[in-house]
Each structure stands twice: as C-alpha cells, then as structure tokens.
Amino acid sequence: MIALIDCNSFYASCEQVFRPDLKGKPVVVLSNNDGCVIAANSEAKALTDIPMFEPVFKIKDQLLNNGVTFFSSNYTLYGEMSDRVMRILQEFSPLVEIYSIDESFIDLSGMECQDLRAYGIAIRDRIMRYTGLPVGVGIAPTKVLAKLANRRAKKEEGNDHVFVIDSEEKRIDTLHWAKIKDVWGIGRKHTKRIQDTGKYSAFDFTQLPLSWVRKHMTVVGERTWRELQGENCLPLEHSPKPKKAIGTAKSFGKKLKKLSLIEEACSYYINEVSEVLRSQDCCAKYLKIFLETNYHSEHDRQYYNSITVTLEVPTNNTFILNTEGKKALHQIFKPGYRYKKVGVCLSGIVPKEYVQTNLFASTYEKVGLMEAFDRINQKFGKTTLAPALMDTRKINQWELIKEERSPRYTTQWKEVLCVK
DNA sequence: TCTGGGGTCCTAGGACCC
C-alpha cells in the first residue's frame, strides 16, 4: 500500500501557523510580483469563488470587500516548513518520495494487516501537533488511486481527511465518486476528449478500451488507466533524481528598457542556477537565455527571442556562465522594447566527474574556486560574494514586487516570532 | 497600470551514421 500525504492549502496554511489571529479567516497567497492568486484556504474558497491564477487586479476589490488577508509568496518560509513535514513522515515509513513542496508518497508495504485508517490518522495528528499544518492522507494500492483517496479524504464529509482504499468495493465506489478531471495525470485536454466519447466518471474512463487510451493518450495514459485498476505502474522513487534542466525566469517588478538592468537580472539568475547546479555536483553543457516583452499587453510592441549557447566544456562555474550569458543576451537584445522578463536555463546536465574535456578549450578553471565561493556565501549570506556584473545595490530597480511578504519566521533570527 | 514559475515525459520528424 502507498499513502499520499498532502498539506491543505499549503502556502495559506503556513501563513496561518504564525498568525493565529487569522484562524478561521479567509487567506490567499499571491504569485511572484503579486500577480495572481496561487493559494487560497478553504474559508477564502467558500467565501467567494476565487479562480486560481486569476490576475489579482481583476478581483482585488472583491477580495478586500470580503475581508480576505493577502500575502505575497514567501518561499523561504514554505520551503522550511515543508522540510519539517517531510522529516516527520520519515518516522512513519522507511521510504518517502517527496513529490512536491507540499506532498509525499510513502511506502506502507508490509503493513496491510494493520489498521491503516488509524495509521493515517496518526500521521495527520502528529503533523498537526508538531507543525500546526493540516494535511490529508489517502491510502491505496497504487499512486493514482492514493491520489484519488487523498482527494476523497479532503472533499467528502465524515472522512476527517483520511481515506483508505483497501477493498475492491471501495475502489469501484471511489472510481464512481471521482470525475475524470480529478484523476492525476488527466488534464484539461484529455478530459475534454474523453468526455466527448460520453464518459464522465473515473469509472467510465476505466471502461474505455485500452487501444483507444493508448492511441489518444500514449503510454502515459495507459499507465494511468492501469493504475486505476489497481495495477502498479508508477513505482516509488527511492532517491531524488538529479535535475535534467535548471532554470529561472521571473518577471521584473517593472518593465525594463535598459540593457544594463536586464544584464543585472540575468547575471543574478545565472548566479542562482549555477549554485543549484553545483549543489547536485553537476555541470551543464547548454545555457539558454531568453528575453520577452509583455504578451498580455495589446499596445506594446512584442518581441521574444532566445539563444542556446553550447559551452566548450560543460561547467558549473558562475563566472564562465556569466560571461557566456552576457554575450548571448547582447545578441538577442533589441533596443526600443519594454521588456518584462529575462530567463536562463541550464541543460545537458552531467555529473561533474563525467565531464568530457576538450583539448582545445580556451576556458581555464581555478580548482576549488567555486567551492570556496559557495562556502563563504553559505556562512555569511547569499550574495556576500558575487560577480561584479551583478550589482546588488541596483536590485530594487528590477526585482519582483512582494508588498505583503510575511517575515521569514523560521530562517532569520531578526524575524523570529516574538511572544509577549 | 497590474496577468507566476519550475519542472517532467512522450512522440514525430528530420538529419545523420554505417
């Protein structure tokens, strides 16, 4: 058996943990740049029908009139709260697959004879007691069924956020209960295609011939179909796989026309992604830089361009990547546009001990330089050392807007909650 | 005026190899 543990309205719940005055009140969390709603707690969802990813400016009045509290996203806080939850889960199973910031699959094989519902309740209660975060627990023989069980745990009254599929009757019953779009792995496009054949429940989907599923939804759809019948096709991952691509691209706080400021942001992102790359002991062969204007805006002239640089020798050196990135950016930058976003993406990622060197390469790396660079930044703070191109004093000229960010309660001494 | 960010997997088609 597999359990899926998922935090309820995770970002909003994290904010509420440190603001007990907001208990039982509507809370929403906004995306970067305070652009869209990305999380809303049940009170906020109940109050108004808040569509996720709706631009905030369109619904701000509606939210304010209903006394909803807003937060800008505070990923430092959410990431650290997530670590706490995942550590607790390790007390319940030797195998925990962290699937995302707010959910994990855990292996319960060998425990089938136990009272799994009681076990699920114990997980739910311990996480609440240790972190203050509410979670839902779904337990079933496969991942896709565990996802459905988790959904039912939360949505159906009387389950107290724990639901177990441990018999054929419960499996069939849950498949009838679930709509097609509730199935993990079936998104908007496939839902529509399936509904066009006159099928509406997850059960109906399992009655479609496999040949149809295979033809229209490839092998990915076939796995989902099989998992719903109780056949395991998606094994738990024992260890996190190294990333195949590492990228970052954020909208500027305001539209930028000047190349020099875009350069700053670009070097900042390169610094960030190369640090992630080094943390997994890898090097990258390709560096992609892209630049874009605001495609939502009708009156602005539009421009998008990207360039992928093939590095002579795969590297994770911030300085080499910065030099290459700057050259690439100069090639695609065209004056006269109001730019909204610059992005960088590293790919062709290989473990650093397998890097294929090049006899004629002109780059020369100082051994140990980046290790020292990272250690100093870990000890004294994120940008204690940075390439000169990245002028941290100018950051406010392009950085994202986060007007309502809560304190970083758990990671900054100066921001620790004070109890009187 | 203001519209998120970071990923994965699969397939088809083209270019190329011997």
Next chain:
DNA sequence: TCTGGGGTCCTAGGACCC
C-alpha cells in the same frame, strides 16, 4: 530499369504536474 536496413541524436510541440 532496378534504389536497403538498422540505427542514433536532436528538436519542437504537446500534454501533464505542482
């Protein structure tokens, strides 16, 4: 006149996830 057979690698596009 007749024009093979077995591959790999890369990219773009589509679908999905949180």
